[in-house]
Amino acid sequence: MANAQIPxxxxxxxxxxxxxxxxxxxxxxVLTQVDYSSGLLTYLxxxxxxxxxxxxxxxxxxxxxxxxxxAKHTCPTCKTILGVYKRL
Numbered sequence: 001m002a003n004a005q006i007p008x009x010x011x012x013x014x015x016x017x018x019x020x021x022x023x024x025x026x027x028x029x030v031l032t033q034v035d036y037s038s039g040l041l042t043y044l045x046x047x048x049x050x051x052x053x054x055x056x057x058x059x060x061x062x063x064x065x066x067x068x069x070x071a072k073h074t075c076p077t078c079k080t081i082l083g084v085y086k087r088l
Contacts, residue, residue: 032073039070041087
């Protein structure tokens with residue numbers, strides 16, 4: 001099982017916070033579990049701050065702000081990936 005792929009199920013409009021959806025895998029009404037990961041917007045903000053002169057570690061602030069990261073929604077019951085909300 002070298003390259004096992006996890007199926008992603010597209011479910012309605014997703015945002016950056018948890019949403020209540022019906023999971024197509026386990027057929028339960030759940031509040032999605034959200035995991036944040038750095039995306040294109042995070043790196044653009046980091047680069048922008050770096051070029052503005054914030055080189056002493058301040059350019060790393062975007063990596064600590066969830067509102068600048070992509071949000072991956074999963075079902076808390078069966079762990080199915082329901083979708084990913086990308087900022088850019």
